Amino acid sequence: MTRLPILKMVLAVIVLGAIQSVVLLQFxxxxxxxxTAAGPIDTLMDVTIVLSSFIFAIVCVALGYALIKWxxxxxxxxxxxPIHGNTRLEIVWTIIPVIIVLALAGYSWAVLDxxxxxxxxxxxxxxxxxxFAWTFGYPEDGNKWSEGELHVPVxxxxxxxxxxxxxxxxxxxxxxxxxxxAVPGLKTDVVVTPDKVGTYQLICAELCGIGHTTMRxxxxxESQADYDAWVKKQTTxxxxxxxxxxxxxxxxxxxxxxxxxxxxxxxxxx
Amino acid sequence: MAAAIRQxxxxxxALGALLxxxxxxxxxxxxxxxxxxxxxxxxxxxxxxxxxxxxxxPFGFLFGFGAxxxxxxxxxxxxxxxxxxSGHGATKWxxxxxxxxxxxxxxxxxxVTTLFFFLIGGLLALLMRAELAQPGDQIVAAxxxxxxxxTHAVVMIFLFIIxxxxxxxxxxxxxxxxxxxxxxPRLNALSFWLLPMAGIIFLASFLAPGGSFDxxxxxxxxxxxxxxxxxxxxxxxxxxxxxxxxxTALNFLVTIITMRAPGMxxxxxxxxxxxxxxxxxxxxxATPFIAGAxxxxxxxxxxxxxxxxxxQGGDVISYQHIFWFxxxxxxxxxxxxxxxxxxxxxxxxxxxxxxxxxxxxxxLIGIVVLSYSVWAHHMFVAGMFSWLRVPIMITTMLIAVPxxxxxxxxxxxxxxxxxxxxxxxxxxxxxxxxxxxxxxISGVMLGMIPIDIHVSDTYFVVAHIHFVLFGGxxxxxxxxxxxxxxxxxxxxxxxxxxxxxFWGTVVGTWFTFIPMHWIGxxxxxxxxxxxxxxxxxxxxxxxxxxxxxxxxxxxxxxxxIVSWRFGPKAGDNPWRANSIEWLVSSPPPVFNFDEIPRVxxxxxxxxxPGARHAIMGGEDEGAEVPKTKPSTVAxxx
Ligand code: HEM
Ligand SMILES: [Cu+2]
Ligand SMILES: [Cu+2]
Numbered sequence: 021m022t023r024l025p026i027l028k029m030v031l032a033v034i035v036l037g038a039i040q041s042v043v044l045l046q047f048x049x050x051x052x053x054x055x056t057a058a059g060p061i062d063t064l065m066d067v068t069i070v071l072s073s074f075i076f077a078i079v080c081v082a083l084g085y086a087l088i089k090w091x092x093x094x095x096x097x098x099x100x101x102p103i104h105g106n107t108r109l110e111i112v113w114t115i116i117p118v119i120i121v122l123a124l125a126g127y128s129w130a131v132l133d134x135x136x137x138x139x140x141x142x143x144x145x146x147x148x149x150x151x152f153a154w155t156f157g158y159p160e161d162g163n164k165w166s167e168g169e170l171h172v173p174v175x176x177x178x179x180x181x182x183x184x185x186x187x188x189x190x191x192x193x194x195x196x197x198x199x200x201x202a203v204p205g206l207k208t209d210v211v212v213t214p215d216k217v218g219t220y221q222l223i224c225a226e227l228c229g230i231g232h233t234t235m236r237x238x239x240x241x242e243s244q245a246d247y248d249a250w251v252k253k254q255t256t257x258x259x260x261x262x263x264x265x266x267x268x269x270x271x272x273x274x275x276x277x278x279x280x281x282x283x284x285x286x287x288x289x290x
Numbered sequence: 291m292a293a294a295i296r297q298x299x300x301x302x303x304a305l306g307a308l309l310x311x312x313x314x315x316x317x318x319x320x321x322x323x324x325x326x327x328x329x330x331x332x333x334x335x336x337x338x339x340x341x342x343x344x345x346x347x348p349f350g351f352l353f354g355f356g357a358x359x360x361x362x363x364x365x366x367x368x369x370x371x372x373x374x375x376s377g378h379g380a381t382k383w384x385x386x387x388x389x390x391x392x393x394x395x396x397x398x399x400x401x402v403t404t405l406f407f408f409l410i411g412g413l414l415a416l417l418m419r420a421e422l423a424q425p426g427d428q429i430v431a432a433x434x435x436x437x438x439x440x441t442h443a444v445v446m447i448f449l450f451i452i453x454x455x456x457x458x459x460x461x462x463x464x465x466x467x468x469x470x471x472x473x474x475p476r477l478n479a480l481s482f483w484l485l486p487m488a489g490i491i492f493l494a495s496f497l498a499p500g501g502s503f504d505x506x507x508x509x510x511x512x513x514x515x516x517x518x519x520x521x522x523x524x525x526x527x528x529x530x531x532x533x534x535x536x537x538t539a540l541n542f543l544v545t546i547i548t549m550r551a552p553g554m555x556x557x558x559x560x561x562x563x564x565x566x567x568x569x570x571x572x573x574x575x576a577t578p579f580i581a582g583a584x585x586x587x588x589x590x591x592x593x594x595x596x597x598x599x600x601x602q603g604g605d606v607i608s609y610q611h612i613f614w615f616x617x618x619x620x621x622x623x624x625x626x627x628x629x630x631x632x633x634x635x636x637x638x639x640x641x642x643x644x645x646x647x648x649x650x651x652x653x654l655i656g657i658v659v660l661s662y663s664v665w666a667h668h669m670f671v672a673g674m675f676s677w678l679r680v681p682i683m684i685t686t687m688l689i690a691v692p693x694x695x696x697x698x699x700x701x702x703x704x705x706x707x708x709x710x711x712x713x714x715x716x717x718x719x720x721x722x723x724x725x726x727x728x729x730x731i732s733g734v735m736l737g738m739i740p741i742d743i744h745v746s747d748t749y750f751v752v753a754h755i756h757f758v759l760f761g762g763x764x765x766x767x768x769x770x771x772x773x774x775x776x777x778x779x780x781x782x783x784x785x786x787x788x789x790x791x792f793w794g795t796v797v798g799t800w801f802t803f804i805p806m807h808w809i810g811x812x813x814x815x816x817x818x819x820x821x822x823x824x825x826x827x828x829x830x831x832x833x834x835x836x837x838x839x840x841x842x843x844x845x846x847x848x849x850x851i852v853s854w855r856f857g858p859k860a861g862d863n864p865w866r867a868n869s870i871e872w873l874v875s876s877p878p879p880v881f882n883f884d885e886i887p888r889v890x891x892x893x894x895x896x897x898x899p900g901a902r903h904a905i906m907g908g909e910d911e912g913a914e915v916p917k918t919k920p921s922t923v924a925x926x927x
Contacts, residue, residue: 049811075727227436
């Protein structure tokens with residue numbers, strides 16, 4: 021039995037894995053970043069991509085080598101070597117993956133704790149989801165209300181309290197890297213610290229009916245001063261029914277008897 | 291005519307269906323009239339005069355068709371008709387359209403029927419890809435689009451992938467373990483005939499007012515509890531498909547446990563048998579959960595129960611817990627049988643024993659156990675209790691370990707082998723290893739909560755599921771069909787056309803599903819009929835590739851149909867394989883064996899001169915049984 025050219029194979033894996041990593045890291049996978057969560061998450065993704073590149077390289081090199089080396093000649097009716105296994109090797113390829121995935125899980129856990137840490141002076145904003153539109157309440161500014169357009173100050177943590185009025189929706193701003201479902205009958209929230217001034221799109225990520233595709237809202241991240249000025253300018257207040265649960269329920273029951281929702285209000289554009 | 295109607299069969303089946311429909315309809319109308327209600331209730335979640343017949347008609351058909359004749363006679367204490375085996379085996383094509391109890395006929399019925407649904411599911415997908423080729427609304431309205439992806443997924447999952455594996459195993463598994471048939475042939479036949487019922491119900495939902503069910507294959511409440519009538523068709527269809535699945539799994543379990551040929555102990559079972567044992571354990575444990583979940587939605591809809599009605603104290607999220615408690619195991623129900631197929635094919639065509647056979651079997655069992663503990667990784671952003679996320683992340687990522695063991699062991703099997711690549715089956719098996727690895731890697735990424743928070747419900751998930759289901763399951767299905775085609779039909783398929791199909795499928799799969807990772811990570815959500823213009827070019831590429839992928843499947847169908855009729859005779863064992871199904875004629879005789887074979891060694895004794903797996907009855911009594919253990923050579927490290 022020929023010995024395997026282990027060294028050459030390892031080298032091939034390193035070269036192939038390195039090439040893949042370098043090529044893959046050129047792409048800006050998750051797109052623009054605009055929150056403090058984006059940094060750690062993007063790094064986590066990059067680390068995972070590099071690790072995966074090497075694992076994929078192992079598979080490719082092993083398969084390629086076997087196919088080149090042990091392809092049967094035409095007409096060869098013989099059998100391969102009766103190797104049934106190798107306990108040591110099998111232990112290795114059980115234990116090493118366990119270590120890798122546990123390490124990745126630990127790392128992910130650390131990142132998760134990091135991005136979900138809450139500040140005591142965070143700004144609370146309510147996001148109300150309904151078929152097929154988003155509206156927003158600003159409880160710290162006299163329950164001012166905005167429809168289809170969300171404003172938040174930059175560099176300050178915001179906690180969005182999500183409320184769904186009919187079916188499940190999902191609050192997602194890709195540049196912030198955060199997502200959380202708004203679930204009827206349940207209080208959910210999501211933490212984010214926007215760190216880049218700009219205009220983004222809030223996308224509903226959970227199938228919610230006919231208008232799901234266009235259920236979007238504009239997100240404006242601006243300086244604290246601009247934000248304050250904007251809030252002051254707002255005149256409408258959050259409707260009672262969104263605030264009082266009992267009335268909310270009554271309204272729901274009424275709405276259930278009628279049918280259909282509102283047409284999609286957003287636009288699919290960026 | 292009167293005689294024809296008394297015999298079980300299509301005439302009596304049609305009559306039964308008619309009576310079933312009339313009974314259901316009449317019952318609703320009569321009861322409502324007596325109660326002083328509107329005879330026809332047409333709230334969109336109601337329609338009892340449609341729903342009840344939807345349940346009674348299939349049963350009426352099955353009664354008429356003869357699915358229950360034997361049991362009813364027995365239960366009623368009548369003399370049972372002595373088994374004359376007239377319902378067994380096939381000598382002419384009409385025999386495939388009867389209530390046939392032969393596992394080989396049933397296996398063929400399954401495979402052909404499910405391939406038909408594969409075609410339908412594929413057409414639905416191409417319609418979606420046509421709409422998505424360009425940004426903007428072109429071909430279908432938004433609500434039709436939601437119906438398309440919902441029915442596409444449901445048809446592919448419940449009527450193609452899950453049952454086609456049951457079909458392949460139905461054909462080969464009893465042969466492989468040296469059994470004359472499955473343990474419960476009549477239950478087996480009933481399992482098959484429940485499937486077309488489910489298929490007709492799913493597709494009939496397109497005729498319902500309000501269109502087909504459109505809340506996704508996941509049917510999350512409360513979207514599903516308030517959806518138009520079509521959703522009820524989904525609720526009911528799943529019951530038929532699920533019952534079929536559970537009955538088959540029970541049948542496999544009993545067959546594998548009690549009907550192995552003498553000498554076939556657990557460690558001599560081919561890995562395909564291990565794989566179906568594991569799958570069946572998942573099916574019997576998990577499938578009742580989706581049946582329950584859909585019944586709860588159904589009752590919320592038509593009986594005004596409030597399981598998921600948050601206004602009446604219902605709990606919306608509990609639907610997802612119950613649903614995924616089935617549907618995560620379901621993804622392995624759709625993968626483990628394929629693992630079994632790949633092990634058989636790689637070992638046969640590399641002329642080598644499967645590397646680390648016992649660990650391969652244990653890895654399957656490990657996946658079964660872990661599968662029950664990872665369901666909530668589909669709910670990381672769903673608003674469930676946050677403490678559950680990290681434990682679920684850890685179990686989820688650990689599942690990659692037994693999966694990795696399988697990949698490495700297949701590669702190990704190739705080393706020091708004599709690898710034959712003339713067979714299309716082997717080509718698909720090799721390509722499967724690579725494509726499936728990508729799907730496994732994206733799975734681990736999805737299991738990492740911070741990454742999943744960003745990419746959940748995006749095209750990245752769509753990419754993942756298609757790499758594991760198309761690049762994974764479907765590749766193994768193709769491999770399996772090519773591999774056992776000569777056994778099932780006695781004829782050889784055309785390898786040249788097989789290669790065209792293979793390369794077209796591989797290239798089509800990669801170009802269709804790889805770009806989906808990228809647009810998903812960049813911000814394109816899933817289940818949308820329209821998207822931001824910046825994704826236009828990628829989507830065009832995806833759509834064009836999807837059409838290539840679709841077109842090349844026609845080559846496969848052509849190859850199968852023409853070769854079945856006109857292919858050259860295949861011989862009993864064209865791949866020179868060891869397992870028992872190859873030691874009988876192609877196609878095998880009605881009761882498989884004249885005399886039950888004796889198993890005398892492991893299933894993959896390639897390379898050990900004189901080693902045998904099984905000795906057929908009829909061979910010399912004195913046929914020598916190798917006494918020596920097959921030599922084991924340690925692989926160099
Ligand atoms: C290494 C093994 C795997 C891991 C760690 C894994 C992990 C995951 C995770 C975390 C999700 C949820 C993503 C989300 O919705 O945010 C997911 C979705 C999914 N996976 Fe996997 N997966 C693996 C293998 C498989 C296999 C073998 C199959 C099927 C053959 C499969 C089929 C699916 C399907 C169908 C979905 C999407 C369900 C839906 O939302 O419609 N996965 N996977
Ligand atoms: Cu939505
Ligand atoms: Cu899962």
